[in-house]
Amino acid sequence: xxxxxxxxxxxxxxxxxxxxxxxxxxxxxxxxxxxxxxxxxxxxxxxxxxxxxxxxxxxxxxxxxxxxxxxxxxxxxxxxxxxxxxxxxxxxxxxxxxxxxxxxxxxxxxxxxxxxxxxxxxxxxxxxxxxxxxxxxxxxxxxxxxxxxxxxxxxxxxxxxxxxxxxxxxxxxxxxxxxxxxxxxxxxxxxxxxxxxxxxxxxxxxxxxxxxxxxxxxxxxxxxxxxxxxxxxxxxxxxxxxxxxxxxxxxxxxxx
Amino acid sequence: xxxxxxxxxxxxxxxxxxxxxxxxxxxxxxxxxxxxxxxxxxxxxxxxxxxxxxxxxxxxxxxxxxxxxxxxxxxxxxxxxxxxxxxxxxxxxxxxxxxxxxxxxxxxxxxxxxxxxxxxxxxxxxxxxxxxxxxxxxxxxxxxxxxxxxxxxxxxxxxxxxxxxxxxxxxxxxxxxxxxxxxxxxxxxxxxxxxxxxxxxxxxxxxxxxxxxxxxxxxxxxxxxxxxxxxxxxxxxxxxxxxxxxxxxxxxxxxxxxxxxxxxxxxxxxxxxxxxxxxxxxxxxxxxxxxxxxxxxxxxxxxxxxxxxxxxxxxxxxxxxxxxxxxxxxxxxxxxxxxxxxxx
Numbered sequence: 001x002x003x004x005x006x007x008x009x010x011x012x013x014x015x016x017x018x019x020x021x022x023x024x025x026x027x028x029x030x031x032x033x034x035x036x037x038x039x040x041x042x043x044x045x046x047x048x049x050x051x052x053x054x055x056x057x058x059x060x061x062x063x064x065x066x067x068x069x070x071x072x073x074x075x076x077x078x079x080x081x082x083x084x085x086x087x088x089x090x091x092x093x094x095x096x097x098x099x100x101x102x103x104x105x106x107x108x109x110x111x112x113x114x115x116x117x118x119x120x121x122x123x124x125x126x127x128x129x130x131x132x133x134x135x136x137x138x139x140x141x142x143x144x145x146x147x148x149x150x151x152x153x154x155x156x157x158x159x160x161x162x163x164x165x166x167x168x169x170x171x172x173x174x175x176x177x178x179x180x181x182x183x184x185x186x187x188x189x190x191x192x193x194x195x196x197x198x199x200x201x202x203x204x205x206x207x208x209x210x211x212x213x214x215x216x217x218x219x220x221x222x223x224x225x226x227x228x229x230x231x232x233x234x235x236x237x238x239x240x241x242x243x244x245x246x247x248x249x250x251x252x253x254x255x256x
Numbered sequence: 257x258x259x260x261x262x263x264x265x266x267x268x269x270x271x272x273x274x275x276x277x278x279x280x281x282x283x284x285x286x287x288x289x290x291x292x293x294x295x296x297x298x299x300x301x302x303x304x305x306x307x308x309x310x311x312x313x314x315x316x317x318x319x320x321x322x323x324x325x326x327x328x329x330x331x332x333x334x335x336x337x338x339x340x341x342x343x344x345x346x347x348x349x350x351x352x353x354x355x356x357x358x359x360x361x362x363x364x365x366x367x368x369x370x371x372x373x374x375x376x377x378x379x380x381x382x383x384x385x386x387x388x389x390x391x392x393x394x395x396x397x398x399x400x401x402x403x404x405x406x407x408x409x410x411x412x413x414x415x416x417x418x419x420x421x422x423x424x425x426x427x428x429x430x431x432x433x434x435x436x437x438x439x440x441x442x443x444x445x446x447x448x449x450x451x452x453x454x455x456x457x458x459x460x461x462x463x464x465x466x467x468x469x470x471x472x473x474x475x476x477x478x479x480x481x482x483x484x485x486x487x488x489x490x491x492x493x494x495x496x497x498x499x500x501x502x503x504x505x506x507x508x509x510x511x512x513x514x515x516x517x518x519x520x521x522x523x524x525x526x527x528x529x530x531x532x533x534x535x536x537x538x539x540x541x542x543x544x545x546x547x548x549x550x551x552x553x554x555x556x557x558x559x560x561x562x563x564x565x566x567x568x569x570x571x572x573x574x575x576x577x578x579x580x581x582x583x584x585x586x587x588x589x590x591x592x593x594x595x596x597x598x599x600x
Contacts, residue, residue: 051468053464053468072467073464073467073468074467074468074469074470074471074472074473077467077468077469077470078470083468085465085468089462089464089465091457091458091461091462091465092461093457093461093525093573093574094454094457094458094461095574095577095597097597097598098454098457101451101454101598102454102455102457102458102466102469102471103469103470104451105451105452105454105455105471106455106466106469106470106471107469107470109455109470109472110450110451110452110455111452111479112447112452112479112483114450114452115446115447115450115451115452115453116443116446116447118450118600119446119600125600128450128451128598128599128600129600131451131598132598132599132600135598148597149578149597151574167469168469171469171470
């Protein structure tokens with residue numbers, strides 16, 4: 001069977017640094033997968049290879065049966081890969097509604113002709129309505145409808161995280177990659193986030209969680225990929241990962 | 257998705273049309289009545305000039321305020337439009353009905369061609385590239401004497417007309433300029449107050465992030481740069497047929513900066529702001545004529561203080577969007593709050 005995301009022998013070199021080294025991994029439809037590893041393990045680089053932000057040095061990445069090597073991020077996004085950013089990147093001078101609508105208009109494009117004359121045609125109004133509906137649905141999913149008119153810059157840190165997720169959800173992605181969503185959250189907030197991610201997964205969304213910290217990932221993921229020094233060192237369910245000697249060595253530096 | 261159908265009911269009531277109706281009454285009723293009452297050519301001249309700069313400022317709002325591309329050569333595309341109109345009139349004998357759209361198209365085509373290599377440049381490098389483009393076009397107007405008559409300028413023999421029917425007389429000229437400018441500003445309003453406009457704003461805010469949301473950033477930047485040049489070209493045709501004489505000096509770098517100042521003083525990203533900025537920076541120097549040479553110092557002071565005290569502009573983007581959403585239509589009712597928030 002074909003995997004939803006299929007990474008084969010992916011490598012990425014930055015000058016003399018081999019950030020990702022011959023990684024082969026996959027994600028199937030409906031999975032909730034964790035990607036962990038110590039600092040500098042190559043998580044973010046692998047993530048960027050999967051979302052088109054960084055071109056591969058060698059190897060292939062395929063999404064839903066299509067090779068995405070050499071595609072621009074916006075092309076990958078329109079294939080159905082949604083992502084969030086490690087260090088919160090909302091559009092600060094736009095309202096919450098407008099922020100989220102960008103995810104919708106990115107995948108349901110409205111061009112200048114649509115903006116000018118769309119209001120006079122059936123197709124044009126339907127497109128605008130669809131964008132609006134997707135935006136409200138994504139806001140509803142993260143519980144931010146009551147703040148729709150608020151400026152994103154005025155939101156507290158925790159809500160901005162959910163705003164970023166809502167923006168990605170408005171793309172109606174087939175595959176959602178969350179980059180360190182728990183960073184900067186306290187324990188209570190992290191637990192709430194874990195429940196939220198589980199709920200999204202329960203609704204049938206395929207999710208990859210890139211995390212620096214093991215706790216959240218171990219708690220909710222079905223399968224975990226472990227990177228260290230650019231290589232994949234383990235791939236399996238949380239119980240196995242927890243006892244895996246290579247993982248323990250990478251994290252704790254224990255000779256085993 | 258059914259749960260949301262209820263929120264998609266159109267904002268009801270006639271209040272939505274109140275502000276546009278009042279503005280239309282002002283531009284097409286009260287103002288021309290006043291102009292006709294005074295019946296002085298100078299006042300007509302000022303009113304037309306102010307309207308043309310409203311269009312220039314609005315078109316720059318689209319590219320700089322909404323999409324966040326610092327454009328330092330806007331006046332050159334205004335000039336391309338004016339020269340297109342002037343040359344089509346003097347060399348081919350064409351009238352305003354034809355030169356108006358063609359001026360926009362030629363300016364847009366030229367903008368498209370220069371945008372091809374420059375659109376991948378970021379921030380300051382893009383600004384410098386547009387500065388260079390502006391200077392290049394200005395120098396062509398100045399030095400290609402055989403074609404543009406260089407510093408002597410061109411006399412535009414034909415005034416406004418519509419399909420051969422002359423629109424002569426001061427009032428007819430005013431109405432011609434007003435109709436064209438209002439139509440263009442409405443178009444710019446639809447472009448900036450739409451989901452398309454939101455995509456443009458996202459490029460201004462964080463283009464990498466917009467890219468990750470599926471927004472085709474390079475293509476959108478090209479589009480908005482080309483569109484803004486189209487409107488600048490249209491403004492150029494209005495200017496050429498209105499004054500009857502154009503020369504390169506009308507389109508030099510300082511004009512680009514003046515238009516930029518209008519957008520910034522009014523409020524970056526705010527269309528009403530761009531209009532207010534244009535009116536202020538055209539009408540203020542005229543109103544201060546009594547001060548003699550001192551007036552430009554006063555204009556500078558007003559600009560300086562407005563930026564110092566109101567860095568977001570006279571009518572900043574946030575309040576402008578709220579105003580547009582409440583008063584100018586295209587709004588959805590949000591869940592329960594009764595505040596329109598989407599676009600249609």
